[in-house]
Amino acid sequence: MDWKPDRQSHLTIHVQIIEWMKTRIERGDWTVGTKLPTQRKLAAQFEVNRSTINLALDELKADGLLESKVGSGTFVANNSWNILLNKSQPNWQQHIEASIHKPNYHTIQLINEFEQKDHIIRLGTGELSPELLPTKKIERSLKSLSLESRAIGYSEPQGSKKLRSVLCEYLKKRGIDTAQENILIVSGALQALQLIAIGLLEEGAIIFQDNPSYLNSIHPFQSAGMRMIPVQRDGNLPDTLRIAKRKKQSLFYCVPTLQNPTGCNWTIGERQTLYHTCKQLQIPIIEDDVYHELLFEPSSSPALKSFDQSGQVLYVGSVSKTLSPGLRIGWVVAPQSVIQRLADIKMQTDYGSSAVSQEIVAQWLSSGLYESHILQLREQLKLRATFVENILEEQFKHIATWKKSEGGFYIWLRFKEPIVNKAFFLNLLKKNVLINPGYIYDTSDLHHIRLSYAYASLEELTVGLNSLIEVIS
The missing domain is CATH 3.40.640.10 (Type I PLP-dependent aspartate aminotransferase-like (Major domain))
Known part of the structure; x- marks a missing residue:
């Protein structure tokens, strides 16, 4: 070790020593468990008083980078590298939490995540099925x-x-x-x-x-x-x-x-x-x-x-x-x-x-x-809406109400009991069925789901609605 603190620097001597020691740990020169030289030896090396060395070591111990073992000396602490890594990186979580744009509801974050998975049956998606795209x-x-x-x-x-x-x-x-x-x-x-x-x-x-x-x-x-x-x-x-x-x-x-x-x-x-x-x-x-x-x-x-x-x-x-x-x-x-x-x-x-x-x-x-495509698309969506409404009539009329779809993608399905909570959403997700619960559109709504007939195939719609009945039962 031939390094010595720079007495012309704007940094104090003990701060320079602290930074030098941190660098040794960061670079891996001093790995976890490494025993440091004695205070007397460090003071002689750096041409400083032992009190200056003691001050630097105390700060590094307080930061969790070093630890003393009675009768054995001072060592690099077990978690020193992780502590240095965290301190050397920007506090991105603090930036995120202070940012202008608000995070979306956790349920919607999950919807956005699971909509990308091929095995998921998407009963709430607000987009056209790939088979309906021209x-x-x-x-x-x-x-x-x-x-x-x-x-x-x-x-x-x-x-x-x-x-x-x-x-x-x-x-x-x-x-x-x-x-x-x-x-x-x-x-x-x-x-x-x-x-x-x-x-x-x-x-x-x-x-x-x-x-x-x-x-x-x-x-x-x-x-x-x-x-x-x-x-x-x-x-x-x-x-x-x-x-x-x-x-x-x-x-x-x-x-x-x-x-x-x-x-x-x-x-x-x-x-x-x-x-x-x-x-x-x-x-x-x-x-x-x-x-x-x-x-x-x-x-x-x-x-x-x-x-x-x-x-x-x-x-x-x-x-x-x-x-x-x-x-x-x-x-x-x-x-x-x-x-x-x-x-x-x-x-x-x-x-x-x-x-x-x-x-x-x-x-x-x-x-x-475009107009030709729209005419065909309406007919396809109408068939899908009728298909879903028939299933609802057969299996859901005793537990839910709805209005016949006039077009678009959705049926606003209302359950008679307030069952559409986060647990309900997650239970369906475990069955690989993704819904859009009413509470993402109105936080107090535990009765509705936005049921989409536009994305899932007819087979998936059948399986998904059966799973819905199973979770309710």
Whole structure:
């Protein structure tokens, strides 16, 4: 050992000695159980007083790196390496716990984890089965797709002009008259909500929503410091909104067509009441309309956006529930100033949605491929819904209630007894059956599960529902 402390250093002598000894342990020069030289020898080596050595050793003992054995001397402690490793790394857990974005419910984390496992029967998944995706048709359309070099580079801040132009025509079928300048292409509807949360609202803003609500299973607004307030769409709606709003910024999030998770549809009267109430109180509306194309029967219920003449409604659409979630393409229709603000934030986060995906969606919407696919998809989903409803009628009518599905993916199954708790969820998971329990959409709900007929095969649906009966019994 020829090292000596640097007397010109800004560090004190005893601190330099401590750091030198730590380095010996970290590098493995002093392994666990190594006996250190005597204090006298160390003092002579470092040309310091024994009191300085004693001070350094005491601190290292207090940190758990060294230990004394009476009559034997000082040794490297058994757990010294782990202690040094932990101290040399950032405290990531502290960073995580102090971060802005809130962790999701443990149940949802488990759902996200187990949805990736092939042996799991997914009774709650909110996506299409691979067999319902038009994989071969998309593959054929890719071969016929003519791509310009510019088209597959970074797109404009608001997204592909071609796709926005196509959407202007397509949205007319929904009663929405808009222009390219009022459309932003986003990477799915969830990104639209995230951009709105951080781009248009202040901390502490109020987000009104139906109860139960899909928003409770994700945290785009909660993580931005906003308050979620469930409301009932009844005759007291104006007073409820007026009282809750007070002086805080607010917004109403809704899924009027095939609501998630209940699958219900608002009446024309309910849509008009909400729109006019929010307009009177100057509360903007987010209309999440990602399921409307999956209604089994033609509906006269218009989009809230079709009423809108003043930019009251921020309209969100997507092809994730109808064509392919992997394309990650959705859109927001809103006043131009709002679109420009959201586009600016989007460019700061991902520099634009996939250019190739935008080309595919533009081709499908403009060529008739999309509408043809939707017609077939509705029929397939209707068959699946009927299949599940027949099983429910045979096996569940004495323990649960439900409404016949009007379209989309879900049946909101209500058990007569409050049995849908975390233990119930985990017991089913042990049987390789994954459900979406009602408490992830409303923390007080122990009666419901969101039963999806869109993902699992007919055979899996049968096995999964049988397992559900077994766990209840």
